[in-house]
Amino acid sequence: MTHREDPMEMELELVRRLARAAETKLVLLVLDGVGDLRTAARPRTPLEIARTPNLDRLAAGGSTGRILPVDWGITPGSGPGHLALFGYDPRDPVADIGRGVLEALGADLDVRAGDVAARGNFATADADGNLTDRRAGRIPTEECRRLVDRLRSVVPGGLGAEVTVEAGEGHRFVLLLRGPGLSTALADTDPQSLGVPPLDVEPQEAAAEETAALVRRLVVVFEKALADEPRANRVLLRGFSTLPHLPTFPELYRMRCGAFAGYPLYRGVASACGMEKVPCDKTFDRILDRVAEAWDRFDYLFLHVKQTDAAGEDGNFDAKVEVLEAVDRELPRLLELGPDVLAVTGDHSTPVPMKSHSWHPVPVLLSAETAFVDAVERFDEESATAGHLGTFPSRKLLALMLAHGGRLAKYGA
Amino acid sequence: MTHREDPMEMELELVRRLARAAETKLVLLVLDGVGDLRTAARPRTPLEIARTPNLDRLAAGGSTGRILPVDWGITPGSGPGHLALFGYDPRDPVADIGRGVLEALGADLDVRAGDVAARGNFATADADGNLTDRRAGRIPTEECRRLVDRLRSVVPGGLGAEVTVEAGEGHRFVLLLRGPGLSTALADTDPQSLGVPPLDVEPQEAAAEETAALVRRLVVVFEKALADEPRANRVLLRGFSTLPHLPTFPELYRMRCGAFAGYPLYRGVASACGMEKVPCDKTFDRILDRVAEAWDRFDYLFLHVKQTDAAGEDGNFDAKVEVLEAVDRELPRLLELGPDVLAVTGDHSTPVPMKSHSWHPVPVLLSAETAFVDAVERFDEESATAGHLGTFPSRKLLALMLAHGGRLAKYGA
Numbered sequence: 001m002t003h004r005e006d007p008m009e010m011e012l013e014l015v016r017r018l019a020r021a022a023e024t025k026l027v028l029l030v031l032d033g034v035g036d037l038r039t040a041a042r043p044r045t046p047l048e049i050a051r052t053p054n055l056d057r058l059a060a061g062g063s064t065g066r067i068l069p070v071d072w073g074i075t076p077g078s079g080p081g082h083l084a085l086f087g088y089d090p091r092d093p094v095a096d097i098g099r100g101v102l103e104a105l106g107a108d109l110d111v112r113a114g115d116v117a118a119r120g121n122f123a124t125a126d127a128d129g130n131l132t133d134r135r136a137g138r139i140p141t142e143e144c145r146r147l148v149d150r151l152r153s154v155v156p157g158g159l160g161a162e163v164t165v166e167a168g169e170g171h172r173f174v175l176l177l178r179g180p181g182l183s184t185a186l187a188d189t190d191p192q193s194l195g196v197p198p199l200d201v202e203p204q205e206a207a208a209e210e211t212a213a214l215v216r217r218l219v220v221v222f223e224k225a226l227a228d229e230p231r232a233n234r235v236l237l238r239g240f241s242t243l244p245h246l247p248t249f250p251e252l253y254r255m256r257c258g259a260f261a262g263y264p265l266y267r268g269v270a271s272a273c274g275m276e277k278v279p280c281d282k283t284f285d286r287i288l289d290r291v292a293e294a295w296d297r298f299d300y301l302f303l304h305v306k307q308t309d310a311a312g313e314d315g316n317f318d319a320k321v322e323v324l325e326a327v328d329r330e331l332p333r334l335l336e337l338g339p340d341v342l343a344v345t346g347d348h349s350t351p352v353p354m355k356s357h358s359w360h361p362v363p364v365l366l367s368a369e370t371a372f373v374d375a376v377e378r379f380d381e382e383s384a385t386a387g388h389l390g391t392f393p394s395r396k397l398l399a400l401m402l403a404h405g406g407r408l409a410k411y412g413a
Numbered sequence: 414m415t416h417r418e419d420p421m422e423m424e425l426e427l428v429r430r431l432a433r434a435a436e437t438k439l440v441l442l443v444l445d446g447v448g449d450l451r452t453a454a455r456p457r458t459p460l461e462i463a464r465t466p467n468l469d470r471l472a473a474g475g476s477t478g479r480i481l482p483v484d485w486g487i488t489p490g491s492g493p494g495h496l497a498l499f500g501y502d503p504r505d506p507v508a509d510i511g512r513g514v515l516e517a518l519g520a521d522l523d524v525r526a527g528d529v530a531a532r533g534n535f536a537t538a539d540a541d542g543n544l545t546d547r548r549a550g551r552i553p554t555e556e557c558r559r560l561v562d563r564l565r566s567v568v569p570g571g572l573g574a575e576v577t578v579e580a581g582e583g584h585r586f587v588l589l590l591r592g593p594g595l596s597t598a599l600a601d602t603d604p605q606s607l608g609v610p611p612l613d614v615e616p617q618e619a620a621a622e623e624t625a626a627l628v629r630r631l632v633v634v635f636e637k638a639l640a641d642e643p644r645a646n647r648v649l650l651r652g653f654s655t656l657p658h659l660p661t662f663p664e665l666y667r668m669r670c671g672a673f674a675g676y677p678l679y680r681g682v683a684s685a686c687g688m689e690k691v692p693c694d695k696t697f698d699r700i701l702d703r704v705a706e707a708w709d710r711f712d713y714l715f716l717h718v719k720q721t722d723a724a725g726e727d728g729n730f731d732a733k734v735e736v737l738e739a740v741d742r743e744l745p746r747l748l749e750l751g752p753d754v755l756a757v758t759g760d761h762s763t764p765v766p767m768k769s770h771s772w773h774p775v776p777v778l779l780s781a782e783t784a785f786v787d788a789v790e791r792f793d794e795e796s797a798t799a800g801h802l803g804t805f806p807s808r809k810l811l812a813l814m815l816a817h818g819g820r821l822a823k824y825g826a
Contacts, residue, residue, distance in 0.1 A: 011484065014504055018487070061453060370766075372773055373451040375795055388795075390774070390804040392485055399486030403772045410770055411483055412490035412503065413515045 012087065012247070015399050015408065019253040024340035024405035026255070026300045028397075030085060031327065032078075032266075033309030033350025035362040035381060036320070042353065046317060047363065047380040050324035054331040055344065055365070055379040062367035064376040065389025067397060069348045075359045078102075081347030082269045086302075087398030088246060097269065098184070098241020103174045105268025107166040108279075111243055116182045116211065119239045120165075120173040121190065122147060122232035129197045134190065135171045136232040147232050148173050154225045159214055175218075175237060183208035186215060188238035198236055248274025249300065253402060258294055260287050261304035270302050282306065284327045288334060295337050300401075303334075309357075312350030320352060341368040341405040343397060344379070361391055368404035425500065425665070428812045428821065432666040437753035437818035439668070439713045441810075443498060444740065445491075445679075446722030446763025448775040448794060449733070455766065459730060460776065460793040463737035467744040468757065468778070468792040475780035477789040478802025480810060482761045488772045491515075494760030495682045499715075500811030501659060510682065511597070511654020517587045518681025520579040521692075524656055529595045529624065532652045533578075533586040534603065535560060535645035542610045547603065548584045549645040560645050561586050567638040572627055588631075588650060596621035599628060601651035611649055661687025662713065666815060671707055673700050674717035683715050695719065697740045701747060708750050713814075716747075722770075725763030733765060754781040754818040756810060757792070774804055781817035 036045040069076040069084050070091060079097040080090030088095040097105075100117035111117060122144065124133040139147075148167040155163045161179030168174060185208035189199045201219060203212035219235060226233045249257045251274065259270030262282030271277045278294055280287040284305050291301060305327055311320035334342070345364035348357050363384035374388035385391075389400070402408045449458035482489040482497050483504060492510040493503030501508045510518075513530035524530060535557065537546040552560075561580040568576045574592030581587060598621035602612045614632060616625035632648060639646045662670045664687065672683030675695030684690045691707055693700040697718050704714060718740055724733035747755070758777035761770050776797035787801035798804075802813070815821045 011504075014484070014487065369452075370450070370764075370771070372794065373453060373456065374798070386798060388774070388798060390479070390798070396485035399484065400772075401486075403486035403488065408486060408488065408772075410488045410490050412493040412510070413512050 012252070014411070015087070015402065016247070016252045018408045018411055019402060020407060020409050021254050022406045024299070024407060025338070026341045026401045026405050026407075027303065027334065027339040027343070028085065028301070028401065029303045029305070029334070029342065029344045030082070031305050031308045031324070031344065031346050033312045033348060033357065034324075034346035035349025035351070035358075035360050036312065037349075037351035037353055037358075037360065038382070039353050042317070045381050046320035046324060046352065048382070050321045050328070052324055052328040052379060054328045054335070056377065058342065058344070058367045059365045059379040059383070060377040061373060062365055062371040063374055063389050064363065064365045064379065064384045064387030066361035066381075066384045066387070066391045067345055067364050067394040068361050068391065069394045073359050075357050076348050077357070078265060078347065079269055081394075082266065083273070084394035085345070085347055085397060086249070086270070086273045087395050088273070089395055094244055095246060097244055097272065099239025100174070100241040101243055102265065102269075103168065103172070103239070104166070104176050105272070106263070106265035107168060107174050108264035108268070109164060109166055109174065109176050111176065111268065112178065113243055113245065114178070114182065116177045116184050116240055116242055118175045118237040118241075120175050121236040122171045122173070123198070123234040123236050124231050125197065125234045131191065131194050131196060131198065131234065133231070134192075134194065134236060138170050139232055141167065141169050143232070144168065144171060144173060147226065147229070150225050151222050154221050156217070156221060159217070161214060163218065171232070177211070177214070181210065183211045184240045184242050186212055186240040189219070190236035190238045198234055201237070243272055246273055250274050253300075253407065255299035255407075256297060257300040257302070258298040259302045259304070260291050261302070261306075262287060263304070263306050266304040266306070275300075275302060285330045288330055291334065292337060308346070309350045312352055313355055315352050315355040317352045341366070341401050343401055345397070347394075362394075364389065364397065366400065366404060370404050370406075425660070427824070428500070428815065429660070429665045431821045431824055432815060433820060433822045434667050435818060435820045437712070437820060438708075438751070439754045439814045439818050439820075440716065440747065440752040440756070441498065441714070441814065442716045442718070442747070442755065442757045443495070444718050444721045444737070444757065444759050446725045446761060446770065447737075447759035448762025448764070448771075448773050449725065450762075450764035450766050450771075450773065451795065452766050455730070458794050459733035459737060459765065461795070463734045463741070465737055465741040465792060467741045467748075469790065471755065471757065471780045472778045472792040472796070473790040474786060475778055475784040476787055476802050477776065477778045477792065477797045477800030479774035479794075479797045479800070479804040480758055480777050480807040481774050481804060482807045486772050488770050489761050490770070491678060491760065492682055494807075495679065496686070497807035498758070498760055498810060499662070499683070499686045500808050501686070502808055508657055508659060510657055510685065512652025513587070513654040514656055515678065516581065516585070516652070517579070517589050518685070519676070519678035520581060520587045521677035521681070522577060522579055522587065522589050524589065524681065525591065526656055526658065527591070527595065529590045529597050529653055529655055531588045531650040531654075533588050534649040535584045535586070536611070536647040536649050537644050538610065538647045544604065544607050544609060544611065544647065546644070547605075547607065547649060551583050552645055554580065554582050556645070557581065557583060557586060560639065560642070563638050564635050567634045569630070569634055572630070574627060576631065584645070590624070590627070594623065596624045597653045597655050599625055599653040602632070603649035603651045611647055614650070656685050659686055663687050666713075666820065668712035668820075669710060670713040670715070671711040672715045672717070673704050674715070674719075675700060676717070676719050679717040679719070688713075688715060698743050701743055704747065705750060721759070722763045725765055726768055728765050728768040730765045754779070754814050756814055758810070760807075775807075777802065777810065779813060779817060783817050783819075
């Protein structure tokens, strides 16, 4: 027998090949980090405690199940978590969103194909040039903004590339380069240890030498401009990366797709998949305002609620319950718009007891006329275990949504 | 992206390597399209409503679960649905059964390796030769037979290939060519639109030129013979294809295999996998007559019941219930023969509310002395969700049947 193309690719190719146009509207509502843990100390999860009559009604009248974001035991970051929900295999190298690009998307920068982004840290070095603090004493965001303004003012002309510097939270900033022939093959300059100077900007292949020279020159002028700063007198760069070249939703599935998210990172990841970014305020009710306005323009709408994840990260059980109840209260406004297929799930679990993302399966509910009405009557982790959809990889959700929306032709005669 | 070893092939190779002879008899009973939907309007499926004491007894005394024919969200045709039940990955290009071959198998033609088959339509063209009806006004099957007789009578000699023409339903017919060096690399001649003439027979590669010339010559004599027909004065050909070159059951698993089906398409697909075709009448009781006669000759028996699918396609809930009850009534006759392993399932779901094949998982029951007696006591969609076998790809059923029949050796020491 013979070798053949990667079966993951084949999956995507199969769905692409079967995709057909339809009048149906598909909505993916991501409650970031919604999945949680039952523990001995807390035998009920936020989803079980929260009063969510609308989510429960959808679960009772549709199909439920659980998704695995990447693979058993793997805890995804936001990038892989969402790429999987969008149908890509996040383990595939082409779906790799580098740290620099993720940071740039999170800063709402307009990242285009070929742009090179890096994550920057302000850091502190002593008189000998050796690092004493890789985060410059975690300076406040306000100070970061002031420093970034200074960096911008010293960017030299004639570099052959457009340079954008954008402040992030605390000691973080983003460097974005746009121009012909840029390479991402640069090693991190962060030595990941103290008592040594930052590393030089090293090209990892011959084709990256020009980009390395450019970045080296920038680092020199930046550090000159920061020389009199007491804390932030060095810059460390890492995660040089470019937008992944993903086959996009319109190409793959012939749908007009909109990303409705209050936080730029999420609409940024979606835009890398070919969705139109629709900036929103951060709460679900305000997101729904934008959805209602734009309803006619899209076939597939991705709605992102961040606060479930934030509450999990904070270890704040009550806050997670409150967000879930707030989402549930607003849900009728979404249902009134009449989505043909509505999937509600998370990109991963963020259990309150762990205060972090985790690998635990995430409950999913799927509401559609062609959904099997299973016996599950509530939307929560434990109930979903018995659902008709079973437990499946997140990346299969997209094909299920297309199928339930009549957007996939039969395979073979 | 890179190429890598095909894991699906590896699966098949593993099972082949472990397969060992045994005295056990394995029966696969396919209730075509058996899976159905619970909806708000119909909260119980035909399997739940039907009185099926024998199937339920088997479910209670064995293992249950659910199979996914191709992948989440993918709706299979009959070819892929059955190939998966026979252990092949229907997404694999080597398992691709083309439309022409499927049509030829459905007409009960003796399709052999290397034969090229195409699906034909009779069509209508106006005085200028432009198509006005791609289905010749959907002529009755009887008229089709008369026209096919005429085509047969004008097949010229000296073509270098044996030509078979067989009538199908309505305006459909099959063209089958047998001879050395035939190619399937011919484009469809059906332009898929009106107001234009049929397309020429175009070879898609140099090696197909001779076959193209042969088919072109046939089309000319066929259309000359049809010149005075008021409706059916053109032939359109598509889906030129040949039998897939599959590793066969006897090769792979050292079993003598028989296909018992009332409809030629299904025994045809099975014969492409190396099973012996046993023509049967169309109802389950008559199929069982053949099974009883041939019981000693086979190790693996594939039994196909079509009427469940037909009832689903017709949207006829009561008919589906009736077929299930009729099958259940006859089942003791099969059990009396003493199969060591009996699997009952479908090649896909054909939900009554959808009147079509669908992607929903299909319940499966597995009865054998070594089957785990799970808590499920009925054979239906919802009960099977809790079954011991879980939800798994259809193509794994064959290995499970072999294992339960003591036909797979231990893997590794």
